[in-house]
Amino acid sequence: MLKSDIHDTVWFFDLEWVPDAAGAIRLFDLPPDTPELEAMQRLWQETKDYDETENPRPFVKYLFSRVVSIAFLSRRVIHREGERHIEFAINSLPKLPSNETTVDEAEIIGKFLHYIGHRNPQLVGFNSAESDLQVLIQRGMVNEIRAESFSMRPPKPWEGRDYFDARNSEAHLDLLQRFSRGAMSPKLNDMARLCGFPGKIDATGDQVVDMWLAGDITKIVEYNQIDTLNTYLIWLRMVNFAGKLTEEEYFTEQEDFRTFLETEAAKEDNDHIRRFLAKWDDA
Structure with missing residues (x-):
């Protein structure tokens, strides 16, 4: 199901966009x-x-879709005193809390692609190969962005990371491509909910336009972040299914992630994380 071992640095990412x-x-x-x-x-x-x-x-069409938020959860393997630990961080462009009522699309796309090109994480998304990645490329071109490091490709898939060949390289892992396609493709929310995870908590994708027109950037970014948390949890379930973690590592990491979320939820501006945890407890 999965060819490679888990990468030391993984970013679980998601975009939100509105008609341009x-x-x-x-x-x-x-x-x-x-x-x-x-x-x-x-x-x-x-x-x-x-x-x-x-x-x-x-x-x-993606070409006519203005990117208004990019969220990514980072998962990094670190070693302290000879022991393996997982370090998490939740990030977004624009950052939270946001007092703005609009977003500089060129700035957030340019920064995100720059970060990827220089830090070389494995990218994990849900329907990201045919959706999010295409939006980044097409809207990057519309905004005259230069993403040289991000765009580099190896001569052969096994000779380096390749974000553009999801079939042969797991540098960009689209979780949906591991499931049925067409009418039998599961939705992110449905998969998360049936796995016992919170899924979407406050809004759905078709409400993003109205949030944008109301100037509620914060709510869009919060919604975006929640999707990345669900994407990570589905990925964790998948790597457990594929035997890429031991049973002990799997349960330990899930508990470590909850601890991370509890720390984030304690921050004043993270009410959406608190609601996510509360819904997880009720699932």
């Missing part, structure tokens, strides 16, 4: 002062799945 209103204004030659929602509406209307009653906000 500024792009719609350029694409359809709309007046420069067109309201954001009106410009978004034009993108939805031009999408083949649009239906005014049944599907008024269809999924738009």
Whole structure:
């Protein structure tokens, strides 16, 4: 199921995006002062799945999707006094807490790709090979970002990390590709909930646009972070299934992760982490 051993540094990542209103204004030659929602509406209307009653906000192409949040949970193996430990950290672009009502897309994409290119973590996502990675590439080009280190590829898969070949390299591990495809593909929330994890706690993906229009960047980033926590827990269940950890290591790491979350939950601005833990206890 999994070819390689667990990497010492792993980032579990997820993106949130909304229809690109500024792009719609350029694409359809709309007046420069067109309201954001009106410009978004034009993108939805031009999408083949649009239906005014049944599907008024269809999924738009990645090219037309403005990135508004990037969240990633890092998992790093460290050794202290001859003992192996797992160190976790939850990160986001923009950072929390956020008092802003908008996001510089070029800045957050550029920073994230720069971090990846220079730190070389294994990337783990859910539907990330065909979704998140494509958004990063296409919107990176729209924003004229240079990501030389991130873009480097080895001549052969076994000669180095390759984030662009999820079939032959596990430098980028898309968990969904290990499950059924098409109509039988599980959703992140469904898989998490059935595994006994919290899943989504306060919002769903179709609410991100309304959060964005309301200027609630903090709520978007919190929602984004929750998805990375669920992605990690599903990954942990998968590496246990594949025998990449001993049974003792698996249960110890799950407890270490809960301890990490409890530490994060004690921080003043992390009410979403507290709700995540509470829902985990009730699962």
